[in-house]
Amino acid sequence: MSWVRITGTASFPLRQGRKVVIQEHELAVFNLGNGKYAAVDNACPHRGGPLCDGIVTGDTVVCPLHGWKTDLETGHVVKPDICVRTLRYEVQVEDGMLSIKLPAAASLY
Amino acid sequence: MIGNGMAGVACLENILKLPNDLDITVFGDETYPNYNRIMLSSVLAGEREADNLTINGIDWYQKNRIGLRLGVRITAIDRKKRIIRGDDGSVTEYDKLIIATGSSPVIPAIEGIGKSNVFTFRTLDDTRGMIAAAREGARAVVIGGGILGLEAARGLQLRGCEVTVVQLKDSLMNRQLDATASGHLRDKIEQLGIQVLAGRTAAAIQGDNTATALTFTNGEVIPADIIIIAAGIQPNAWLGRDAGLACNRGIIVNGHMQTSDPRIYALGECTEFNGETWGLIAPLHEQGRVLAAVITGHPTEPFQSSAAAAKLKITGLDVFSAGEYLESEGTGVVKYEDAPLGIYKKLLIRNNRLVGVVLVGDDSDSSRYMNWFRNNTDLLVRRKNLLFPEPVSDRGEVVAEIADAETVCGCLGVTKAQIIQAIHEKGVNSLVRLKETTRASTGCGSCTGTCQSLLKAVAPDFEADGNRVLCQCVPYSDDHLRGMIRTQRLRSVQEVLDIYGDGQGCEVCKPALSYLVDVVWAGDHNEDPSARFINDRVHANIQKDGTFSVIPRIRGGVTSPVQLRKIAEVAEKYNVRMVKITGSQRIDLLGVQKQDLPKIWEDLGMPSGQAYTKGVRMVKTCVGTQFCRFGVKDAIAAGIELEKRFENLYTPHKTKMAVAGCPRNCSEATVKDIGLVGQEGSWQVVVGGAAGKSVRKADLLVTVVSTEEALEAAALFFQYYRENANYLERSYDFVQRLGMEKIRKDTVYAQPPVRKGLLQRLQKAKMLAKDAWLDRYDKSHRGQFVQIEPAGRLQ
Numbered sequence: 050m051s052w053v054r055i056t057g058t059a060s061f062p063l064r065q066g067r068k069v070v071i072q073e074h075e076l077a078v079f080n081l082g083n084g085k086y087a088a089v090d091n092a093c094p095h096r097g098g099p100l101c102d103g104i105v106t107g108d109t110v111v112c113p114l115h116g117w118k119t120d121l122e123t124g125h126v127v128k129p130d131i132c133v134r135t136l137r138y139e140v141q142v143e144d145g146m147l148s149i150k151l152p153a154a155a156s157l158y
Numbered sequence: 159m160i161g162n163g164m165a166g167v168a169c170l171e172n173i174l175k176l177p178n179d180l181d182i183t184v185f186g187d188e189t190y191p192n193y194n195r196i197m198l199s200s201v202l203a204g205e206r207e208a209d210n211l212t213i214n215g216i217d218w219y220q221k222n223r224i225g226l227r228l229g230v231r232i233t234a235i236d237r238k239k240r241i242i243r244g245d246d247g248s249v250t251e252y253d254k255l256i257i258a259t260g261s262s263p264v265i266p267a268i269e270g271i272g273k274s275n276v277f278t279f280r281t282l283d284d285t286r287g288m289i290a291a292a293r294e295g296a297r298a299v300v301i302g303g304g305i306l307g308l309e310a311a312r313g314l315q316l317r318g319c320e321v322t323v324v325q326l327k328d329s330l331m332n333r334q335l336d337a338t339a340s341g342h343l344r345d346k347i348e349q350l351g352i353q354v355l356a357g358r359t360a361a362a363i364q365g366d367n368t369a370t371a372l373t374f375t376n377g378e379v380i381p382a383d384i385i386i387i388a389a390g391i392q393p394n395a396w397l398g399r400d401a402g403l404a405c406n407r408g409i410i411v412n413g414h415m416q417t418s419d420p421r422i423y424a425l426g427e428c429t430e431f432n433g434e435t436w437g438l439i440a441p442l443h444e445q446g447r448v449l450a451a452v453i454t455g456h457p458t459e460p461f462q463s464s465a466a467a468a469k470l471k472i473t474g475l476d477v478f479s480a481g482e483y484l485e486s487e488g489t490g491v492v493k494y495e496d497a498p499l500g501i502y503k504k505l506l507i508r509n510n511r512l513v514g515v516v517l518v519g520d521d522s523d524s525s526r527y528m529n530w531f532r533n534n535t536d537l538l539v540r541r542k543n544l545l546f547p548e549p550v551s552d553r554g555e556v557v558a559e560i561a562d563a564e565t566v567c568g569c570l571g572v573t574k575a576q577i578i579q580a581i582h583e584k585g586v587n588s589l590v591r592l593k594e595t596t597r598a599s600t601g602c603g604s605c606t607g608t609c610q611s612l613l614k615a616v617a618p619d620f621e622a623d624g625n626r627v628l629c630q631c632v633p634y635s636d637d638h639l640r641g642m643i644r645t646q647r648l649r650s651v652q653e654v655l656d657i658y659g660d661g662q663g664c665e666v667c668k669p670a671l672s673y674l675v676d677v678v679w680a681g682d683h684n685e686d687p688s689a690r691f692i693n694d695r696v697h698a699n700i701q702k703d704g705t706f707s708v709i710p711r712i713r714g715g716v717t718s719p720v721q722l723r724k725i726a727e728v729a730e731k732y733n734v735r736m737v738k739i740t741g742s743q744r745i746d747l748l749g750v751q752k753q754d755l756p757k758i759w760e761d762l763g764m765p766s767g768q769a770y771t772k773g774v775r776m777v778k779t780c781v782g783t784q785f786c787r788f789g790v791k792d793a794i795a796a797g798i799e800l801e802k803r804f805e806n807l808y809t810p811h812k813t814k815m816a817v818a819g820c821p822r823n824c825s826e827a828t829v830k831d832i833g834l835v836g837q838e839g840s841w842q843v844v845v846g847g848a849a850g851k852s853v854r855k856a857d858l859l860v861t862v863v864s865t866e867e868a869l870e871a872a873a874l875f876f877q878y879y880r881e882n883a884n885y886l887e888r889s890y891d892f893v894q895r896l897g898m899e900k901i902r903k904d905t906v907y908a909q910p911p912v913r914k915g916l917l918q919r920l921q922k923a924k925m926l927a928k929d930a931w932l933d934r935y936d937k938s939h940r941g942q943f944v945q946i947e948p949a950g951r952l953q
């Protein structure tokens with residue numbers, strides 16, 4: 050398990066997502082406002098749509114391809130009502146620098 | 159008839175419905191034909207154009223052979239000679255005379271009141287004067303905290319003035335509200351940014367020819383660049399009084415609207431009946447009906463005064479009052495108050511009948527209470543559910559309880575029977591069309607709920623236009639939202655969501671609100687990329703694999719070898735997966751990576767074709783006179799010009815256009831949102847065509863001679879569609895919902911100032927619009943295209 054320093058929070062505008070690539074693995078990182086950030090795999094559980102390009106609605110994001118809605122706090126798809134989820138990663142901000150915690154066993158390392 | 163105002167002309171309308179042999183002449187001292195005085199507040203607030211107020215235009219008087227003398231003030235009635243004298247020297251004989259002179263603002267005894275920037279608020283000219291005087295930052299003082307004063311205050315504030323309302327009494331609207339309601343109202347008014355000074359008496363206005371400040375009896379002085387007097391009204395009874403008719407405050411009439419001289423009748427705000435005078439229109443319509451029957455010799459029930467409802471016409475601020483408003487002995491009170499939200503409801507009940515209602519902060523149930531009033535409904539069985547309706551089992555019930563002859567719209571005197579007749583005979587099926595055909599609900603708006611229910615219950619193909627709400631996050635219709643955005647001066651999506659919505663929004667409302675704030679402020683708004691669909695953030699169309707497509711603008715479908723070479727180079731340089739000719743005479747570069755987009759735009763050096771957005775797409779053209787042996791019009795030149803005039807603008811849904819050089823229509827102009835079809839010696843401008851999910855032949859908007867006229871007609875429709883369509887409503891749905899007749903009346907056949915207004919707003923938006931692909935030079939925008947990589951090392 051390890052924390053990876055990504056970049057300054059200024060690169061994540063309010064209520065938008067950005068694509069973060071870590072060794073060819075794509076994450077979608079969101080600024081949800083009030084100092085809250087979230088990171089998930091940048092692949093919609095439906096057909097792999099780029100979640101970083103979705104519209105942020107509260108703590109959820111709506112996939113730009115077919116409108117599936119993912120809860121960024123849990124990673125669960127909340128619309129349609131279907132039991133699938135995307136992987137979530139812990140995020141922390143220190144001195145304006147955003148870091149993401151990667152699981153040790155993650156296949157990408 | 160002396161007086162060409164709302165009550166008098168409503169009476170004339172009723173006279174025309176009855177068989178009669180009257181030869182009618184009307185004198186009005188204002189220079190306008192009959193107009194809707196109630197809407198002056200909306201004109202001041204900028205919600206409506208001053209030219210849109212006419213109830214009956216000059217042609218109506220002509221058609222009905224009513225003599226009309228405008229700008230003539232009647233100065234005397236000679237009852238012996240049976241003549242009236244005008245200030246133009248005219249002398250007119252009468253057999254029967256109707257006095258309908260309305261009322262005038264009360265001018266309080268304040269020293270120095272006659273200065274040029276001191277206004278009253280009664281007529282269209284007053285309103286125009288106020289609009290001309292209102293400047294950004296000007297300090298306006300409104301004397302009078304009644305409905306009129308508050309509406310004037312809000313209107314001036316929306317025009318940029320800093321406004322103070324001065325009220326003699328301690329509370330606002332003290333003739334309609336109790337102290338608690340008035341307190342909530344004051345909070346809300348102050349929240350809007352209007353200052354309230356209560357319990358003050360104005361003493362003098364300072365300044366030479368123009369006012370500069372107002373002094374109070376307690377010695378206080380406040381600066382003022384504009385002063386509005388809204389301290390009440392007094393009946394215009396002096397003509398009657400001078401002629402020796404029995405008068406009190408008003409001209410005294412009996413239940414048949416007769417004055418003390420049997421040949422002279424009176425109605426409207428100039429009258430007094432049973433000691434009562436009026437300041438609201440609803441009972442005056444009843445007077446008009448009675449007088450019309452009396453004067454044409456038809457039997458009728460005498461006039462009876464009924465409770466009129468007063469509604470404050472400030473968008474976003476619900477205040478409603480009808481009947482009694484103060485507790486008294488023998489009156490039961492039912493109350494609800496949510497102080498933090500400023501919601502207050504009070505019903506006054508006597509003998510199980512409603513005798514008064516006061517609503518602040520939420521007047522959504524006002525029509526239910528008005529029905530109880532009108533029907534004198536026995537409330538005994540409802541005593542457990544007076545303030546909150548029982549869940550309805552039969553939605554039609556409320557409507558079924560209204561009698562046919564009853565007035566639904568008090569402001570314009572429209573009965574239930576008239577509404578039902580319009581639904582049955584004219585196929586009216588939406589609120590918009592109901593307003594058009596019957597004028598119901600075009601006054602203060604308190605009957606809108608009842609009109610909706612009536613439509614729902616009666617119209618077979620009811621369309622809930624006013625009811626269609628955007629979504630659950632902001633449960634209002636597009637029209638309503640446009641009003642709120644304009645009047646509350648909201649310039650960003652988030653502000654609308656914070657004030658009127660759930661603060662978050664969803665994928666449906668955020669793009670819709672983005673469009674609405676843009677169009678309301680003609681581009682002068684605060685753009686929020688997070689509220690836009692990805693296509694509008696990166697100005698390209700997202701594809702199934704997350705890559706994007708690039709379609710540059712190729713105006714009129716005309717390209718060149720240089721352009722083609724550039725496109726070819728870009729396609730090679732960026733490994734574009736496919737180059738394709740689109741269905742719209744342009745070229746598509748498909749399968750592009752997001753991060754390459756700005757570089758591709760730069761290399762192409764061409765503007766965006768906006769193929770990814772709800773905006774102006776293309777103008778498809780045919781070769782026309784430049785090459786075709788059948789061409790009668792230069793379709794290419796006209797098409798390119800059309801595209802230049804509208805490109806870079808956003809629309810409720812995509813807008814596709816075409817220009818054809820002759821009726822063979824090779825560019826398929828008759829299945830486009832806007833099409834120009836060349837004819838020998840003229841252009842046909844057609845709108846609302848489609849050949850997508852469904853196929854629809856466009857409707858003819860107008861036929862004109864010159865290309866410039868054709869482009870102008872297209873512009874009028876285009877801007878009208880931009881301002882009035884619901885978000886995601888294609889022109890083919892829009893024209894069917896509104897009907898071409900209305901669209902023509904509001905665009906190509908509209909009064910010159912209305913047309914000018916549309917074109918000016920289009921021009922303003924166009925001035926602020928730019929090629930979206932120039933965003934590549936915008937620093938704040940660059941982040942859209944980057945992909946971020948870790949700064950720190952991985953362990």
Ligand code: SRM
Pocket residue numbers: 699700701702707709738739740741742743744745746767769775776814848849850851852888
């Ligand atoms: C590229 C193009 C097809 C082509 O290869 O020729 C195209 C591609 C798409 N069309 Fe189209 N339409 C294209 C011409 C048309 C035409 C023909 C025309 O413009 O003359 C029509 C019929 C006319 C019309 O618009 O009504 C057309 C009717 C639609 C519709 C149905 C609209 C309707 O209300 O009936 C949609 C769906 C929608 O808008 O809701 C649509 C939606 C789409 C979208 C944007 C779907 C989407 O949201 O991703 C497609 C993008 C595909 C992609 O991956 O880039 N496209 N589409 C054409 C681009 C034209 C251009 O240069 O801008």
Ligand SMILES: Cc1cc2nc3c(=O)[nH]c(=O)nc-3n(C[C@H](O)[C@H](O)[C@H](O)COP(=O)(O)OP(=O)(O)OC[C@H]3O[C@@H](n4cnc5c(N)ncnc54)[C@H](O)[C@@H]3O)c2cc1C
Pocket residue numbers: 160161162163164165166167185186187188195196197198199230231232233258259260261279280281306394397425426427428436437438439440442469471569601602
């Ligand atoms: C800004 C504003 C907002 C209002 N809002 C509402 C509302 O929301 N709800 C509501 O019910 N009511 C409202 N009213 C009141 C409503 O407009 C009046 O009740 C209604 O117009 C009265 O009709 P009337 O015909 O009696 O008088 P008017 O409409 O005033 O008509 C009288 C006409 O006679 C003319 N006249 C007077 N003397 C002479 C003369 N000697 N010779 C020739 N012509 C003469 C006047 O100039 C005027 O044009 C509002 C009024 C104003 C000013």
Ligand code: SF4
Pocket residue numbers: none
């Ligand atoms: S018709 Fe249009 S929307 Fe449908 S697949 Fe083809 S390009 Fe896509």
Ligand code: FES
Pocket residue numbers: 093094095096097098112113114115116117
């Ligand atoms: S891929 Fe996300 S909704 Fe289809």
